[in-house]
Structure formats: structure tokens, C-alpha cells
Amino acid sequence: MDKSIEKAWLALAEACKENLQENERQEVRRAFDYAYDILEERKWKSGETIILHSLEVAEVVAREIGLGMDSIIAGLLHNVPYEDVPKRPGFNEIEEMFGPFVRAILEGMAKINALGTDTVDLHSENYRKLMLALAGDVRVILVKIADRLHVMRHLETYSDDSIRKIAVETSHLYAPLAHRLGLYYVNSEMLDLCLKYLSPEAYQHVFDCLKESETERKNFVAEFVKPIEEKLKSKGFKFEMKARTKAINSIWNKMKKSGIPFEEVYDIFAIRVILDSEPQSEKSDCWQVYSIVTEEYQANPERMRDWITVPKSNGYESLHATVLGPNKKWVEIQIRTQRMDEVAEKGLAAHWKYKGGSASAEMEKWLASVREILENPELNVVDFIDEFNTNIYKDEIFVFTPKGDLKRLPAGASLLDFAYEIHSAVGDHCVGGMVDGRKVTLRYQLKNGEQIAIDTSNNQKPKLDWLDFAVTSKARNRIKASLNEERKREADNGKEILLRKLKNWKIEYNDEVIRTLLKHYRLKLAQDLYYNISTEKIDTLSIKELLSAKGETEQQSARQKLADNMATDQFKEMDFSGGDDYLVIDNNIKDVNHKLAQCCNPIFGDDIFGFVTISEGIKIHRRTCPNAKQMFERYPYRIIPAKWRDSDKKTSFQATIRLSGIEEVGIVAQISNVISKDVGVSMRSIAIDSTGGEFLGTLRVYVQNIDHLEFLMRKLQHIKGIQHVSRADG
Known part of the structure; x- marks a missing residue:
């Protein structure tokens, strides 16, 4: 076994010790042996060893996301079912070996991979299918996020074109999902890597600035935490304090959004206080520490965030305060317990540890709402992507129904969003409501803790301007559909x-x-x-005036248009024997002043019109000519109404016929036989192309008129093997 593979296995085994029992670790080893036996030490075109990639993805699942045995095994096996190898197993075999949960995760990932997600166009229907596949089992999302994180860490091995596509998709889809599932550090690393490959100069600038100011930050943190540490120790708290630097992508976005240099970004880092508390005293301990911190440093009450009383829908719990530290610098301080910190670090995955192997009710509700939106056949995928990205990163507020039920909505949500959160029909008929006993309009922006009652009317219908203040995807998609x-x-x-x-x-x-x-x-x-x-x-009267005027112009202008566009001697030879309305075309096609257009090959009897060209006189086209629409739209002043003169003369016109059907022995001979028996038809050429027992043919013939052509086509249709006969344009 290659040393790099052995080293990667030892790293995974070490990561498994954190959360897995001895018997579970043995199962993971069995899965590794199984994967190694199938994949051996094969490499992809990029040069990366497949089993090495699988091991490293499984380590991300175990160490950084903190999932259990089934998900780690899925990480190890996620390339096994569809690599082109002699021993490739089916999903039934995998289920027999490792159980139904591993199979379910791998099948979910297979659906995503079948969509070709590395190159999926973010504006395509495939994006909807991709999102639907991800909105199933949460563990599928988590393992896929681990897989994508590993890809992003090794993006330099891909081609330039693939790098851009993968980075764009990661920033639009996987990073927001990681954030929504509480994997804030995974989200930050993904976005930093996206910036590194999509805007390398911006990434390097912020990276260099952080490196230059590192010593200064360390000194500031030491000065800031010293008095707090002393007070917490004197009160008997068990704790640790650490500083966390803001992600490079976040710093760059703030610089861009506010139009400020690096030196003016004040919240480059946050101080975290992590308490070792008993479960029953977690909240009271956090509030005591908050009190100690705000006694030492002046707090900004507008920047206070309480996610302990009502946690975020992804389970995040913490107290955030912004205080004025040494040298009059604002500093964010985050107060939480070890359990809360683990949920914050590992997001939804930590719920499996604390909630007995299931996702939170709020998360299941959110995934259900995503599925509901995506299953709407009239969904505008582009709008959904934009709103998905915007809403994911917004803060949440919580409000109450008249019965006291709590509803979470994104910050900035209106009364109308709340109405649609209750039910689509309530939103459609909403006319206003009551907030804490006072009347408000649809546009009212909700605030934390308010109690909302909705007023409806059967006469109310969704209006276009509702989209100006509706925030949630559910509300906006329903309004657009209505x-x-x-x-x-x-x-x-x-x-x-x-x-x-x-x-x-x-x-x-x-x-x-x-x-x-x-x-x-x-x-x-x-x-x-x-x-x-x-x-x-x-106004319909204006339509009547327009069409009547146009009709008069067309009727009066056939002779006039030609007089304006042609030389006098040529104009004198034109035939207006049917009146001024039409140019009359003889079936003598050798007329010097008009020619039959080769783009549609008109035949005597077709509906036709004339087109005055610059140097070739008048070209006669069929009304169904593929170029007719463009000519009528761009050059209406050159269009001449025309018709055929009734005549007993027999003249030949070229026509092209398309044939298709099932290949039969001697089919060319049968076609030639039909044509040779028809007096007046002569064949110019025949071409037959056969593939897989079927044929496509092109037949060029000379016929007398449209009736003659249609008669010939009916006879060809009766030949055995011919399934379709049609007239071609050219």
C-alpha cells in the first residue's frame, strides 16, 4: 500500500476516535478494506488517487462535520458505485454489506453526480433537479458538502475552465447550504477558496494585510481579555477564551460594500468565551458572563444578539455583544457553552449527537419548504438562485401568531411574508393586519417578538407591487405564480x-x-x-385604424412600389392585368424582370409575393418561405403582392421532397419507378442516407404545378417502408 494512502487512513482512524465506539471503528476499517479492494490505487485523469480522495472526504465527514459511522462509510464508498472498475458493486451489494442508511446516502449522491454537478449551468432546469436531490436526506447534503470542500482544497489540479465552473457553483450552492446547516467554518473556507480562484488579486491583498497586522491583533486581544479572565476566574467559572479572525471573503465583501480600505474594517476578529457549564445552568451562566463583560466594557445595545432564548433555525445558540475595547475600538464578543460551541462548529451534524440521530424539526421544515418551492412547475430558476443566496445569509427574527405559535422569518420580512408563511391562501387575500393590537399595512416590516394577526378579504388578489416588499422565497414565488x-x-x-x-x-x-x-x-x-x-x-379603435391604413397602403402600392424601385423601361414590361393590386406572374419563368427565389422554389399554384431586390429585379417567394418573416418585418416597402396568371401552358418547376422511413431492399428502384411512370415528372437527383435500419432521403424533381407535386407525394407515401414525405424549402 502506498505510504500516502496509509497516512490518510491513520488520520481518518484518529478522527473516528472522537465520536465512534470500538465496534463502529472496526466497521469503518472494513469499509476502507472493501473500497481499497475495488478501487485499488487507480488515479483520475487529474493524477489524484481515487481512494486517497475518498479517505480525505471521510476524514472531513468525521473530524470537521462530526457525523457518525454511516456517513463516514458513505464518504469512503462514495466513488465505488460508479467508477469504471472490474469489481464495481451494485447498491444491493452495498446494502447487504453496510446497511440501508449507507445505501440511501450513496443513492442520493449518485442522483447528484448523474446531473454532472461540476458543470451544471446555474440557470438551467438541471439546477432545480440538483436542489431537489439535495433537499432530501440531510446527510446526503453533509457528505456532498464534505466532498465539495475536498475538491475546493485541491482545485489547482483541475483545468482553468473547470476551476471557474466549480468555484461559481460552490459559491452559489454548497457554501450557502453549509451556512444554512450551521457549518459556518466550512462555508467560510469554501467562500475564501472561491475568492482565491475567482479573484486572486483581491484574495492576496486581504491575506497580506492580515499577515502584516497579526502581531498588532495579538497584542490587542491580550490586553482586551486580561481583565475579563481575572473576573471570570474570581467568580469560579471554568472557561476558555479565544480570538477568531473574520474570513478573507467576508472582509473583502465588507471593503467592497462599504467602499473602505482594510484598515477601516473594525470587526476583523471576534473574541469567544466558551464555558464549561452543566446543562441546567447553561443559560444563566451565559447571562452572568454577559453581565461581567458589559460591566468592564461599554456595550452597544443595538448590536446585542440573543440566540440563547430563541436559537436560530439551524440550532445555533450564542450571546453576541459589541463592546468598546482598549483604544476606543469596537470588538464583538460571543458567549456560549461547550455544547453550544460544538453545535456552532459542526452545525446540524451535532444534532445527531444530542438529538438521537435526527435533524431538528426546524431544519426538516426548511427542507420541506425548499422542496415545495422547487416542485412548482412555474418556478423561475434564476430568481430562485438569487433569493436562495440572499435569504440564506440574512439574520432571522421571530414573531408570534395570535395563539402564541412562534414563526421564524428572515430579517426585513413584511406582514405579507408572515401571511404567506401561515398559508398561501391567507397571503393571496391579505389586506393588512394587527401588530400588538395596532393596525398596520401589508408593507409593515416585522420586528422581533411581535404578535401578528392577519386581516383577509375575498376580493383581494396578489398585485405586482407586492414583489417590491415581499422578502421570502415562498411569498415571492406564490405571488409570481398568481x-x-x-x-x-x-x-x-x-x-x-x-x-x-x-x-x-x-x-x-x-x-x-x-x-x-x-x-x-x-x-x-x-x-x-x-x-x-x-x-x-x-384601444381597439386604434387597432382598426392601423390595420385599415396598412391594408389600403398595401392595396394601392403594388404598382407604386415598383415604379419607385425599378428602372422605367423595366417597369413598362410589368403585368398589372389583374388591376393595380397585384403583379401578375406568368408561368413562363424565363421572364427577365422576375425570378423564382431558390430559398423556397415557388411552384405554379403556391401563394406567392414579390420582393424587389437591389440588383436582380424581382424575386418571387412562397408565402411560407423561411425568409418571409424577416423580409416583411425589415423591408415592407419592397414587398409586392403577386399572383399567378391562369394558363394552359405546361412548364416545369423544380421542387425538393424529403423522405424518411425504414430501409427496404430496392427502395431507390421503387422511387425511380414511381417517378418514371408519371408523365411530366423528371428527376434531377436522389440522395439516400441509411443508418441503423432507417433512412433519410432528398429528392429533387421537376413538376408542372402544386397539384402535380401533391399527387406525386401521395404516390411516394404508398411505397412500402416510406413513413414520412414532405416538401422542403430549398
């Missing part, structure tokens, strides 16, 4: 109104009419046009 439903109803009504009016005005409803209206009113979508008609933002 507004979309309402807009769709209005649009359907507007379309009915327009169809009715057009029928009365004897104007045909078609794509060209809609394009004209969209262009005139500067709208992008037909739904916007219909919605504006329904809500009377567009």
Missing part, C-alpha cells in the same frame, strides 16, 4: 376580443396582422398584446 395565472386569464380574454373585432371589420386574423401590431405597439409577445387589449391599455 400574477401569471391572472395575466393568462386576461390575455385569453383579450385574444377573444381581438378575434371578434377582426371578424366584424372583415380583416383576416393571421401572423402578419399580429406582427404588425406587436411592432407598432413595441411589444415582444402576442400575450402582452392580448393582455393590453383586455385591460384597455390598447
